[in-house]
Amino acid sequence: MIKGKRxxxxxxxxxxxxxxxxxxxxxxYHMPILEKYK
Structure with missing residues (x-):
C-alpha cells in the first residue's frame, strides 16, 4: 500500500x-522516497 491505496x-x-x-x-514507489531521505 502506498498512501493508503493498493x-x-x-x-x-x-x-x-x-x-x-x-x-x-x-x-x-519506494525508491524515490528512500532516495529523498538519504
Missing part, C-alpha cells in the same frame, strides 16, 4: 510473477 491490485498464478511485480512496484 498498488498491486491483481492476483498472480505463480510465485515468480508476483515477486517480479513486487520488485517493480518497489522500484517505482
Amino acid at each position: 498498488v498491486l491490485q491483481k492476483d498472480f498464478i505463480n510465485k515468480e510473477d508476483a515477486i517480479k511485480a513486487r520488485k517493480e512496484a518497489e522500484e517505482k
